Amino acid sequence: MSGSSKVRRPATLASLAAELGVSRTTVSNAYNRPDQLSAPLRERVLEAARRLGYPGPDPVARSLRTRRAGAVGLLLTEALSYAFRDPVATGFLEGLALACERAGQGLLLIPVSPEHADVAAVHRAGVDGFVVYSVREDDPHFLAVLERPVPTVVCDQPAGVEGLDRVGVDDHAAMLGLARHLTGLGHRRFGVICMRLGEYRSDGPASAARLADIAYPVQRNRLAGLRAGLAEVGVDWATVPIWERFDHSVEAGQTAAAELLAAHPQLTAIVCTSDILALGALRRAVAHGLTVPDDLTITGFDGVPEAERAGLTTVWQPVLEKGRAAGELLLERGDRIRPRSVTLPTELRIGRTSCAPRDAERWFSGL
Amino acid sequence: MSGSSKVRRPATLASLAAELGVSRTTVSNAYNRPDQLSAPLRERVLEAARRLGYPGPDPVARSLRTRRAGAVGLLLTEALSYAFRDPVATGFLEGLALACERAGQGLLLIPVSPEHADVAAVHRAGVDGFVVYSVREDDPHFLAVLERPVPTVVCDQPAGVEGLDRVGVDDHAAMLGLARHLTGLGHRRFGVICMRLGEYRSDGPASAARLADIAYPVQRNRLAGLRAGLAEVGVDWATVPIWERFDHSVEAGQTAAAELLAAHPQLTAIVCTSDILALGALRRAVAHGLTVPDDLTITGFDGVPEAERAGLTTVWQPVLEKGRAAGELLLERGDRIRPRSVTLPTELRIGRTSCAPRDAERWFSGL
DNA sequence: GTGAAAGCGCTAACAG
DNA sequence: CTGTTAGCGCTTTCAC
Numbered sequence: 001m002s003g004s005s006k007v008r009r010p011a012t013l014a015s016l017a018a019e020l021g022v023s024r025t026t027v028s029n030a031y032n033r034p035d036q037l038s039a040p041l042r043e044r045v046l047e048a049a050r051r052l053g054y055p056g057p058d059p060v061a062r063s064l065r066t067r068r069a070g071a072v073g074l075l076l077t078e079a080l081s082y083a084f085r086d087p088v089a090t091g092f093l094e095g096l097a098l099a100c101e102r103a104g105q106g107l108l109l110i111p112v113s114p115e116h117a118d119v120a121a122v123h124r125a126g127v128d129g130f131v132v133y134s135v136r137e138d139d140p141h142f143l144a145v146l147e148r149p150v151p152t153v154v155c156d157q158p159a160g161v162e163g164l165d166r167v168g169v170d171d172h173a174a175m176l177g178l179a180r181h182l183t184g185l186g187h188r189r190f191g192v193i194c195m196r197l198g199e200y201r202s203d204g205p206a207s208a209a210r211l212a213d214i215a216y217p218v219q220r221n222r223l224a225g226l227r228a229g230l231a232e233v234g235v236d237w238a239t240v241p242i243w244e245r246f247d248h249s250v251e252a253g254q255t256a257a258a259e260l261l262a263a264h265p266q267l268t269a270i271v272c273t274s275d276i277l278a279l280g281a282l283r284r285a286v287a288h289g290l291t292v293p294d295d296l297t298i299t300g301f302d303g304v305p306e307a308e309r310a311g312l313t314t315v316w317q318p319v320l321e322k323g324r325a326a327g328e329l330l331l332e333r334g335d336r337i338r339p340r341s342v343t344l345p346t347e348l349r350i351g352r353t354s355c356a357p358r359d360a361e362r363w364f365s366g367l
Numbered sequence: 368m369s370g371s372s373k374v375r376r377p378a379t380l381a382s383l384a385a386e387l388g389v390s391r392t393t394v395s396n397a398y399n400r401p402d403q404l405s406a407p408l409r410e411r412v413l414e415a416a417r418r419l420g421y422p423g424p425d426p427v428a429r430s431l432r433t434r435r436a437g438a439v440g441l442l443l444t445e446a447l448s449y450a451f452r453d454p455v456a457t458g459f460l461e462g463l464a465l466a467c468e469r470a471g472q473g474l475l476l477i478p479v480s481p482e483h484a485d486v487a488a489v490h491r492a493g494v495d496g497f498v499v500y501s502v503r504e505d506d507p508h509f510l511a512v513l514e515r516p517v518p519t520v521v522c523d524q525p526a527g528v529e530g531l532d533r534v535g536v537d538d539h540a541a542m543l544g545l546a547r548h549l550t551g552l553g554h555r556r557f558g559v560i561c562m563r564l565g566e567y568r569s570d571g572p573a574s575a576a577r578l579a580d581i582a583y584p585v586q587r588n589r590l591a592g593l594r595a596g597l598a599e600v601g602v603d604w605a606t607v608p609i610w611e612r613f614d615h616s617v618e619a620g621q622t623a624a625a626e627l628l629a630a631h632p633q634l635t636a637i638v639c640t641s642d643i644l645a646l647g648a649l650r651r652a653v654a655h656g657l658t659v660p661d662d663l664t665i666t667g668f669d670g671v672p673e674a675e676r677a678g679l680t681t682v683w684q685p686v687l688e689k690g691r692a693a694g695e696l697l698l699e700r701g702d703r704i705r706p707r708s709v710t711l712p713t714e715l716r717i718g719r720t721s722c723a724p725r726d727a728e729r730w731f732s733g734l
Numbered sequence: 735g736t737g738a739a740a741g742c743g744c745t746a747a748c749a750g
Numbered sequence: 751c752t753g754t755t756a757g758c759g760c761t762t763t764c765a766c
Contacts (some may be wrong), residue, residue: 014744023754059491061745061758063758064425064745070488079465085457100478106488106492107475108474111464111473111474123426125426125438126436393735396761408735424760428758434742
């Protein structure tokens with residue numbers, strides 16, 4: 001209001017053109033195709049723009065016209081503020097950001113506000129495609145994404161729906177490998193700590209009903225892989241206690257391990273479906289006076305740096321690659337003829353938290 | 368082309384309206400103002416939409432019309448893929464994401480591709496405002512942001528330019544406090560390890576010329592604060608060796624410390640302008656057989672979790688709060704009358720890496 | 735409760 | 751090299 005030059009003039013491309021007595025095309029070209037007009041004319045246009053406070057073509061109007069937003073949307077499991085704490089998610093984000101940067105595309109993080117269950121944010125997102133990272137299969141945001149007529153790639157989901165592109169690892173096979181490592185060492189009495197299995201909070205032993213209806217493919221596959229591995233040596237899955245935690249944190253792993261061990265003190269191995277949970281279990285075991293791995297074997301999943309530092313036996317997966325692959329799949333022009341699926345390799349990393357149980361000889365001598 | 372229903376029909380609001388024999392307004396209302404039409408009619412519209420494969424109002428067209436994109440843009444110093452590795456940046460991101468979620472706004476990460484020096488990405492961004500996080504003052508992307516006629520809040524920058532909102536800490540005062548702690552302990556022979564000071568890579572001792580023209584406000588202020596603190600006890604700034612590192616990593620801190628100590632073995636304290644660098648210096652000192660803090664005092668800045676675990680003496684700053692404050696400043700409606708500036712408090716955290724130097728008595732007895 | 739009119743600001747053919 | 755012509759798909763007063 002005071003004489004500030006910051007009074008935003010609503011100058012538009014059209015008004016600029018009028019002012020200069022040239023056509024809108026010319027002004028547009030001055031910005032988008034410098035080779036389509038003479039240098040002096042271009043300079044005249046740009047100079048006038050500066051003088052009139054014209055900030056250049058409006059990005060939204062341009063997007064409407066060109067039919068491209070120049071950004072990809074990312075839908076995450078949780079409140080995205082949480083994602084920045086999770087090393088697996090940040091690794092994925094880093095890879096995805098890498099791919100976006102290389103393509104000069106923006107990365108739009110879709111807000112999944114816990115308060116307003118705002119599917120609207122998905123509708124509002126001006127993007128050329130979506131990446132969906134490990135969400136519940138019945139997540140309404142996910143469903144909303146599927147409605148949008150833009151290419152979408154899902155991560156760690158079954159290839160399932162309507163020809164989406166997909167990237168992920170074989171969680172089932174990876175966990176099976178880990179299970180074989182453990183049964184090979186002689187373990188027979190397992191306990192499990194896993195991440196959330198459904199929409200609503202539930203902490204503690206997972207009921208059979210809950211296990212039968214796991215909404216998160218990653219958890220479902222990891223548990224199934226473990227089950228298959230144990231079945232190979234005749235361990236009855238129904239006898240394996242499975243402790244669920246809604247929150248994914250070291251503390252959650254810690255308390256879960258405490259409860260699990262209290263209820264089942266005879267366990268020789270605790271398999272966790274994530275490193276974070278395993279680190280918590282590890283902490284609890286140590287605090288409890290147990291020697292790992294001699295008294296108790298503990299394993300994780302993901303291969304995050306912190307786990308490596310701790311010498312955790314785990315399955316490493318290429319999270320950064322996963323993000324990058326997702327981005328490339330989405331941004332790559334061309335053969336979008338049929339859905340593509342990228343499965344990345346995992347690696348069993350045997351650390352210092354697994355060894356034969358004290359009673360191993362019992363099993364082997366029993367043969 | 369085959370009978371798949373996935374052939375994206377270019378159905379539009381208009382075509383839907385035509386099909387139903389109602390006006391576009393009605394269709395629009397069905398989506399945006401359910402209370403403006405009868406429930407049965409609305410259901411008819413939605414049903415037809417489903418049938419025709421109309422995905423709902425196009426977000427870009429809507430944005431053009433409503434003049435709001437529903438997202439804020441974030442401009443980061445570096446390749447954004449790097450940001451996800453830096454605990455300070457992720458803390459900031461978490462806070463910002465929190466604010467965005469609460470407001471139901473998307474967060475668009477602007478790609479700062481090192482390859483294409485793509486200021487265009489800034490122009491292309493369909494956002495209602497920008498947050499600029501600790502960039503070089505002459506960064507072309509930053510300049511491009513300033514051109515855009517949308518509210519912008521800068522972080523850790525001088526309030527400077529044309530009435531932008533600002534959030535940050537008082538780096539100068541914080542570092543002054545740290546300096547006083549060290550000089551109070553008796554230190555007089557300081558070495559410094561700092562982050563990049565200019566656009567182009569330079570590793571090693573920073574020349575006077577380079578120090579006189581630091582492009583990053585954060586580094587400038589931290590060094591100035593230190594200088595002021597040392598001046599108070601008569602330490603000549605010109606005699607203080609300052610080692611610069613372009614890359615911000617533990618390894619960088621490590622090699623910087625190695626060089627610094629080799630060239631100046633008599634130092635009793637190394638002040639680092641970030642925790643990450645300090646952790647590297649710490650690692651180097653230990654590897655070198657030095658006992659910290661007895662042989663050498665080492666300090667950091669930021670107060671990241673890893674530093675706390677290491678017991679580093681440092682200045683803690685509320686990075687999450689900073690992100691949240693930036694978001695709130697941007698999203699908050701109302702009194703955008705005059706630029707606002709939020710300065711958050713810092714806290715000197717004395718850990719186990721600082722103590723009096725062996726020759727302290729020399730100085731005190733000299734009084 | 736519903737429709738008609740009027741653009742939002744821009745780009746992409748295609749002529750000249 | 752420059753201008754003319756047509757919308758992109760939607761929302762929003764304002765009458766009916």
